[in-house]
Amino acid sequence: MPTPTTRSKAALLLALGTALACPTPAARPTAPPPVPHAGLRPGDELEIRVFDEERFNGTYEVAEDGSIDFPIVGGVPVTGLTKDQVARELEQRLADGYLNNPHVVVQVKERGNREVSVLGQVNESGSIGWRDGLTLVQAVSLAGGLTPFAAPGRVKLTRRTGNGDETVTLEVSLTAIVDGRAEDLVLRPGDIVFVPESRI
Numbered sequence: 001m002p003t004p005t006t007r008s009k010a011a012l013l014l015a016l017g018t019a020l021a022c023p024t025p026a027a028r029p030t031a032p033p034p035v036p037h038a039g040l041r042p043g044d045e046l047e048i049r050v051f052d053e054e055r056f057n058g059t060y061e062v063a064e065d066g067s068i069d070f071p072i073v074g075g076v077p078v079t080g081l082t083k084d085q086v087a088r089e090l091e092q093r094l095a096d097g098y099l100n101n102p103h104v105v106v107q108v109k110e111r112g113n114r115e116v117s118v119l120g121q122v123n124e125s126g127s128i129g130w131r132d133g134l135t136l137v138q139a140v141s142l143a144g145g146l147t148p149f150a151a152p153g154r155v156k157l158t159r160r161t162g163n164g165d166e167t168v169t170l171e172v173s174l175t176a177i178v179d180g181r182a183e184d185l186v187l188r189p190g191d192i193v194f195v196p197e198s199r200i
Contacts, residue, residue, distance in 0.1 A: 039079065039080035039081055039082060040062055040066075040078045040079060040080065040081055040082075040083075040086070040108070041062065041066075041079060041111075041114075041189065042062050042063060042064050042065075042066055042079070042189075043061070043062060043111075043189060043190070044061070044062045044108060044110070044111055045059055045060070045061050045062075045108070045109040045110040046059065046060045046061075046062070046068065046078075046083070046086065046106055046107065046108060046109060047059055047106070047107040047108075047109045048060055048070075048086075048087075048090070048104065048105070048106050048107075049104070049105045050090075050094070050099075050102055050103070050104050051102075051103045051104075051105075053099065053102070055071065056070070056071055056094075059109055062078055062079070064160075064161075066078065066079030066080075067079075068086075070090060070093075072094070072098055073090070073093040073094065073098070076089060076090065076093065083106040083107060083108055084106070086106045087104040087105060087106040088104075090102075090104045090106070091103065091104045114129065114130050114189050115127040115128065115129060115130055115189070115190070116128055116129075116130045116134065116139055116187050116189070116190070116191045116192075116193065117191070117192045117193065118139050118140060118142075118143035118193045118195075119192065119193065119194045119195070120150070120194045120195035120196055120197070121146060121147045121149050121150035121151070121195040121196065121197050121198075122140060122143040122144055122145065122146060122147065122150070122195055123143065123144030123145055123146075123147055124143045124144035125143065126143070128142050128143060130187065130188075130189045130190075130191075133186060134186070134187050135184040135185060135186055135187065136155070136157065136172060136174070136177065136184055136185045136187060136193065137174065137177055137178070137184050139187055139193055140155075140174065140193065140195070143193075146174075146195060149197050149198055150195050150196075150197070150198060151195070151196045151197060151198040151199065152173065152174035152175045152195070153173045153174070153175045153176070154171060154173070154196050155171070155172045155173070155174050155193065155194070155195050155196070156169055156170070156171055156172075156193070156194040156196065157169065157170045157171075157172050157185065157187075157191060157192070157193055157194075158170075158191070158192040158194070159188060159190070159191050159192075160190055172185060174195075
């Protein structure tokens with residue numbers, strides 16, 4: 001006789017594989033509601049100007065580690081900060097032995113990719129909105145679950161390394177995650193999830 005744990009694992013796999021079989025959205029596991037967040041993230045581009053100091057003016061991208069590389073002061077952590085908070089932080093650092101009463105203006109020039117792509121053998125292939133804490137299993141569920149032809153043991157996750165356009169691809173087993181043999185992965189903005197077709 002199957003144990004309660006075995007039954008719950010089977011139910012989750014069934015939900016992933018047949019998410020669209022039932023028209024009611026409640027039958028599909030869903031990600032937690034998005035948390036409003038105006039702070040900066042890796043990939044965001046900032047236009048920074050320092051009055052009467054053109055050498056500092058320019059566009060700065062938030063690196064993968066959440067910082068910007070600013071002249072003279074070096075790396076400045078900005079993840080989670082607003083543009084005004086970044087301006088105040090730069091003013092404090094520039095005033096510390098570099099400039100007399102600096103005035104900094106920061107504008108968000110472009111937001112980094114805030115989506116995750118889920119492609120291949122899912123029922124609603126395409127892009128979904130990224131949010132803090134979004135996991136691989138949740139993303140597949142939000143993409144309509146697996147088709148009957150999916151190979152859940154060979155899912156590919158492609159992610160930017162932060163070194164230019166360089167990416168790395170990992171093979172992940174959804175089956176192992178559901179069975180509790182592997183941890184569910186937390187996705188990052190710009191991740192690409194590809195569910196291949198079963199060889200059988």
